[in-house]
Amino acid sequence: MKIATWNVNSVRARLPRLLPWLETAQPDVVCLQEIKCLDEQFPREALEEAGYRVATYGQKTYNGVAILAKSRIDDVVRGIPGESADAQRRVIGATIGDTLVFSVYVVNGEAVGSEKFAYKLDWMRRFADYVRTLAFSEKLVICGDFNVTFDDRDVYDPAAWREKVLCSTPERDALKRVMEPGLVDAFRRFNEEPGHYTWWDFRTRGFQRKQGLRIDHFLMSEPALAATSAVEIDLVARDGETPSDHAPVIATLG
DNA sequence: ATGGCCAATTTTATTGGA
Numbered sequence: 001m002k003i004a005t006w007n008v009n010s011v012r013a014r015l016p017r018l019l020p021w022l023e024t025a026q027p028d029v030v031c032l033q034e035i036k037c038l039d040e041q042f043p044r045e046a047l048e049e050a051g052y053r054v055a056t057y058g059q060k061t062y063n064g065v066a067i068l069a070k071s072r073i074d075d076v077v078r079g080i081p082g083e084s085a086d087a088q089r090r091v092i093g094a095t096i097g098d099t100l101v102f103s104v105y106v107v108n109g110e111a112v113g114s115e116k117f118a119y120k121l122d123w124m125r126r127f128a129d130y131v132r133t134l135a136f137s138e139k140l141v142i143c144g145d146f147n148v149t150f151d152d153r154d155v156y157d158p159a160a161w162r163e164k165v166l167c168s169t170p171e172r173d174a175l176k177r178v179m180e181p182g183l184v185d186a187f188r189r190f191n192e193e194p195g196h197y198t199w200w201d202f203r204t205r206g207f208q209r210k211q212g213l214r215i216d217h218f219l220m221s222e223p224a225l226a227a228t229s230a231v232e233i234d235l236v237a238r239d240g241e242t243p244s245d246h247a248p249v250i251a252t253l254g
Numbered sequence: 255a256t257g258g259c260c261a262a263t264t265t266t267a268t269t270g271g272a
Contacts, residue, residue: 010261013260037262108272109272147272201271202271203259204257204258244260245271
C-alpha cells in the first residue's frame, strides 16, 4: 500500500497536476494539505472518477485538509477534538484498513517571536496532547506539512536559517513533543543524507537552484514503520508547469 | 539588505504562504 502526503497549495488550482499524478503514482491513500476551499467546492467528482473516495475538512481561502483513498475511509475525525467550530482547519484523520491515517497542516508561524509563531507553538502543543491519546501499538501514520525541519540536514543553508522560523529550537522541540509517545521520522530510516527537501520557494526559483527545506514528514508508530519499505520524495511532481511549492512524499507499506 | 512567485479574495490591491 502506498500512502502519499502532498501540500497542493489549492486543490482546485492544482487539479491539472493532481489528476495525472494520481494516474502515474497510483497511491492508495493521499493526504492533502492547503486545499484552500470549502468542502462543497472540493473537486470531489473528478477525484471519485479517478477511483478515490474522499473525506474533506475544508476552509475558505486558507488551510483545509483532505484524505483520498481507493478503499473505505472509516471513522473520520475532523480537527483536534474539543477545539471550537470556527478553528482553523488543519487536521483530518481516518481509519483505512488496519491503519489510522492523519493529514496534518501545521501552522506556518511567519517569524520567530511573532503572534503567529506563538499560535504555532500553542497549536502544536494542543495537537501533541491529542496525539498522546492515540494507539501507538497499532499502525499509526501522521503525515503532512509540519512546517518544521528536524536538523541542519533538512536545510539548504543552515547558517542563514539558524533559529529562523521552520528551523528554530522551540519549533523542533514542539515537534519532538508530538513524536515523544512513540512516533519516528520514517524518511530518516531510509536516508540519512543531507539535501533532501520537500519545499522550495517560488520567489527565489529555489527548486531550480536546489535550495529547499524538508518540512513534509511521515511520523509513524513502530508497527507502521515495520511495514514500511520505502519513503520517497517525488521531485518530478514539483517540476514542470504550475507545480505546488511542495513535492509529494510517498511511503510504501507492505 | 531586499525582493522575487503564486493563489484567493477583499480583485487592478491585499493577505498569506515559508
